[in-house]
Amino acid sequence: MSTKVTLTDEQIAARDPSDSFQDLLKIETVEVPAALLESTDTYLGSEDIAISRYISQDFFDLEVEKVWRKTWQAACRVNRLREAGDYFVYDIVDDSILLTRTESGELKGYHNSCLHRGRALKRGSGNSDKIRCPYHAWSWDLDGEFKGAPCEWDFPHVNKENTKLPEVKVETWGGWVFINMDENAPSLKDYMEVLPQHMDQWKHEQRFVAAHVEKVIACNWKAGLEAFIESYHALATHPQILPYQGIDNSQYDVWGDHVSRSISAYGVVNPSHNDQFSEQDCLDGMMAMIGSEERPQLAPGQTAREAYALMNLPAANEAAGEDFTDRTTMSELMDSTLYSLFPNLAPWAGNGTVITYRHRPNGNDVDSCIMDVFILARFPEGTESPPDAATFRLESDQPFTEAAEVLGAGLANVFNQDGANLPQVQRGMKSSKKGMVTLGNYQEVRIRHFHQTIDKYLAK
Incomplete structure (x- = not known):
């Protein structure tokens, strides 16, 4: 059991001292959507979370009755x-x-x-x-x-x-x-709260499933979901992304009971690694991520973020049947802007191809879940949607890299790294003497918000 710690206002409000995501928005050359300009800076406490929530069959059964049978x-x-x-x-x-x-x-x-x-x-x-x-x-x-x-x-x-x-x-x-x-x-x-107001501008209804991978993972559904609503783990789990993604200064927001968001900027070196990678390294890393062998050189004075946004623009224009030139931010073309709708849907926002995650229990098994990865591509307004791609299914013993032909090698490798962690999270929690997990006040605020909403449903 953890000891109660009293924190000062300065400790609660602590953030990475480097430029924030909101600072990056200040250098955009077009109007920034109001949704991206919101920053909630929410503090929800510092108390530990009981591990029994992840491993107890009794808790799982209560979730079935009070959460899964009561939520959208x-x-x-x-x-x-x-x-x-x-x-x-x-x-x-x-x-x-x-x-x-x-x-x-x-x-x-x-x-x-x-x-x-x-x-x-x-x-x-x-x-x-x-x-x-x-x-x-x-x-x-x-x-x-x-x-x-x-x-x-x-x-x-x-x-x-x-x-x-x-x-x-x-x-x-x-x-x-x-x-x-x-x-x-x-x-x-009413249930979705601010989500439609924020997301409708990115037209998720005007998209089709370009790829869908469904995988069984040997962990509780909450542990699986939580790995994708914080970026903190990327520092250790995904070191290959540090040259081109700002993990330290990701923005985290929560609204109401059902909606939260994290935003991690692409096209910037992770702040604590600024002395290790150049702008060219940043661009090279992003090209490697998408599986391209090309290594275009930055123009004098050009940033990797600017260059990568320009590369993404033609594909976004073609898919949407619109010209986004001079009316889309760099952020909307590349950043990881990940919303979540309680209990288990996590859609990305933006004007390009986006990802949506979904986690749900694997039958009655408290120790395993099903993770869905949907790649949603845009189609031009006024045209008929292409058919959705067939589901590519993976069992718990099959790594995500077996779906590399569907997801792309770079993305499959990232998911593989997460997939290697999660069964060990479940195993480690069962052997924990502490019996609790400890969360960061800011970087893991979405997880705390998620559990507080679960508690509200369980109390009904």
Whole structure:
């Protein structure tokens, strides 16, 4: 158990003394979006977090009841449900939700369980003009209305009124289909707080899944998620990025109960390594990251950040069918601006191709989770979205580098480094004598915010 420590205001407010992300925005040559200019500087305490939250089956079971069955969750992309009869099954622990698009174009979600003997009605995804149980052929239309069953004479107690498929709430945002199993849940708009106001300018609904990797990781879902909502770990875990990413002075923000953000600038040497790398080293590092063998030389007086933004601009213009010249910041073309929506969706912001992470429990296993990496590419407004890429699945014993053909070698290597840490985090927590984890006041404030929101749900 840790000892209570009293901190001064100066200690609480301590930040890396180098230029902040907000200082970088001051050198932009176009108008900076208001969302990027926000900086919350939030202090949420210095208390340790109990390790039992990550390894206890009792705590896990409470999360299932109070968190997973009460929150809005991104189940799939709208692209999966484009045509009438398209369906997609979203599984979360023991719950299974069948999503479908009706003949009228409405999106519906049902508990994926036959009202006869309980068999799951569908698996995976596909298209069907009705919902028919494979076990005894009880059937429903896409609107969930009971259509009949063999030998109906044997079920005089069954009628259309008491045999309608139970629904869950379904709404959409940013090209995602969200579900909520709580009949009394607030609207998705209210739940998302500031996120749409911040993110809608980057048009996530105008994107398709260019790549999707789903991997089982041998750690609790929270430990997996937390590795991607702080940049502090990169100093030790991802040393190859220090020539071109500002880790020490990443910005961390939280809003309300459900939304947080971190921003780490690309195209700058990590502040504590400024004496080790030049601007040219910075640009060379970014070219290596994207797998390019080219090493363009900086023009006199040009920074790596300026050069890399110019390189990214043509691809962003082509993908969007727009000309971003003179109306996009360098930050929107390259920085890691990572939001999160409680409990488990983490979308990047920006005008180029972006990443979204999702972490969820792997069935009932407190010691493993499923991590999804979605690469979302833009398509021109007014055109039809390309189809989403197929899912590339990895088991816990398969490294991310086996998905290098999908993610690219540089990104796969970064995820591989994280993947090597996380099973050892779970193992180490189980052997901890301290029984607690200690968090930084600023760099890990998103993790503290995340746990405080969990506690609010558990208390309901």
